[in-house]
Amino acid sequence: MSITSDYKKEIMDAAHNERIKLALSRAIASYRTNTNNALKKFPHTIKLAEEVLEIKQQAMGNMETLAKQACDALQENHGKGYIAKTAQDALDIIDGLVGKGKLIVKGKSMTAEEIGLRHHLEAKGNEVYETDLGEFIIQKQDAKPMHILSPAIHVPKEDVAKLFSKITGKDLKPDIETLVATARALLREQYFKADIGMSGANVVSADTGTMFIIENEGNIRLTTGAPPIHIALIGMEKLVPTLGDAFKVAEVTWRYANYTVPSYVNMVSGPSKTGDIEKVTTYGAHGPKEVHVIFMDAGRTELAKDPILRQALYCLRCGGCLYECPVFAYTAGHFGDKYFTGIGAVWAYMLNENEEKGAAMAYTCLTCGRCKVRCPMQIDVPAMMMELRKRVAEGEKKTD
Ligand code: SF4
Ligand code: SF4
Structure with a gap:
């Protein structure tokens, strides 16, 4: 067929x-x-969206420069930026960073989905936990996401109850609070056992190398904060010139994604650090010691010419x-x-x-x-x- x-x-x-x-x-x-x-x-969002459209229109013609600028900024912040020309380049960079036999907690990312990242990492012998609740349901169903923000949008609570009952061996009722608590219990310890946390980003400011990751569940805070290494895979179209631009993009994004304000907006510009002992800056405090950010082209700069x-x-x-x-x-x-x-x-x-x-x-x-x-x-x-x-x-x- x-x-x-x-x-x-x-x-x-x-x-x-x-x-x-x-x-x-x-x-x-x-x-x-x-x-x-x-x-x-927040009626000003409509006007703000017009401004964001202009920002995006200009940024699209300039993606490679913005990616280089973001890599430099990350370097200054003691992180590391990479530019992947193709999807395969992105996978190769990630393979080099991850290796084999690692425990990975992962936030939802359409760019990761685009290149089949989870399956790729699993095929290399790593154990990967999707931490977004919807994505976790999809992973356990061995299905494909059905929405960019709510991957399990097509799965009614009755089906989630059946799935989680099978995983836990308990007879769970289709009560949403119980189901959410079950996912929390199943995932909790993985964040602290994980070798690597992986995420995408909603927008990145090239001048500071700051990734904005919007979320409600709190899984991204843990994914990007608890493991010793954070790797982010980001499509180059997410780059905008300045931190101010990125705030605007973030606000318009969450408002149209149905939130007056999300529970969390994570901003990550580099690894965790402290200067609390003798004012000596030391990397790797409570958060990751390493932050690696891969900006993926995979046809985007060509498409921008269309x-x-x-x-x-x-x-x-x-x-x-x-x-x-x-x-x-x-x-x-x-x-x-x-x-x-x-x-x-x-x-x-x-x-x-x-x-x-x-x-x-x-x-x-x-x-x-x-x-x-x-x-x-x-x-x-x-x-x-x-x-x-x-x-x-x-x-x-x-x-x-
Ligand atoms: S809403 Fe948009 S994508 Fe859907 S059928 Fe209409 S034009 Fe096509
Ligand atoms: S996901 Fe949002 S920004 Fe993208 S096409 Fe749909 S409405 Fe527009």
């Missing part, structure tokens, strides 16, 4: 899956209420568009590859070397434009889909 007919079957099966419909209808209602309340409470499809790089990964997409409401991440819906089609076709899937996704999109209305970056998905379809028809990948 070809990938296209596999995909057609997958998406039709998903559309008839009542569990997906149930879980998504609950999530969509809650997302809309939360985001509308957040935007009502007059229409470059918009895909402005994406903040707030996830807002997914809740508005009528196809996603029925199929969840089955309308996706590593990234989802129309914008995911661009990533699949242009970046993730999955042209056939990207093409099929471009034709799954209804070009209704509901995503564009919600998107803080006003990303014109229908226009990108028409362009992608044209290229598919012409058998062409990139514009020069």
Whole structure:
């Protein structure tokens, strides 16, 4: 069977899956209420989003310079920055840092998902714990994430109870508080036993080399704070010139991701240090002694040259568009590859070397434009889909 007919079957099966419909209808209602309340409470976010769009538009033409600047800043902060031209380069750098037989706690990262990092590390003989609750559920189900922020969005609480009952050997009821407490108990000790903590980042300021990692669960604090080594894998499109720019991007991201304010915004610029004994700066205090940050290109600088499809790089990964997409409401991440819906089609076709899937996704999109209305970056998905379809028809990948 070809990938296209596999995909057609997958998406039709998903559309008839009542569990997906149930879980998504609950999530969509809650997302809309939360985001509308957040935007009502902080109306300046709309204007701020316009500023952020300008920041992103300028940064996209300058990614390599920004990455070099961030590496220099990290070096000054006693961390280490790397530029990976390809996904394989990123994996090679990570292999060199991790080695084999390590215990790794890992935060959710779409860039890691893009290059299949967890499976890669496991294949090399490492033990990896996903620490985001949704991602932990997906890992234990041996499934694929179905949303960029809420990977287990399609899994109703009844199914989580069954899964956790199997893991713990206890008869757990579908009570969300109990399920969250169960995950906490299962993961707690791993943070302090782990050799390495891994994360992505929502935005990075090139001038200070500071990674902003937005979260609510507290798993990122532990992942990036408890183990002796922190490794971050970050797509180069996350770079902006200044710390001030990064604050703006962070605020717009969390507001459209449905939060008035998140519980935590982690800012990491280098390893932990102290000067408390005789004012001698010593690295490796309570937090990691080593911080390694890999900025991955993997097609992004090429895509930035594309007059229409470059918009895909402005994406903040707030996830807002997914809740508005009528196809996603029925199929969840089955309308996706590593990234989802129309914008995911661009990533699949242009970046993730999955042209056939990207093409099929471009034709799954209804070009209704509901995503564009919600998107803080006003990303014109229908226009990108028409362009992608044209290229598919012409058998062409990139514009020069
Ligand atoms: S334009 Fe496509 S991706 Fe956007 S909401 Fe409509 S169907 Fe979904
Ligand atoms: S396309 Fe827009 S709405 Fe969707 S995740 Fe990206 S920034 Fe958010």
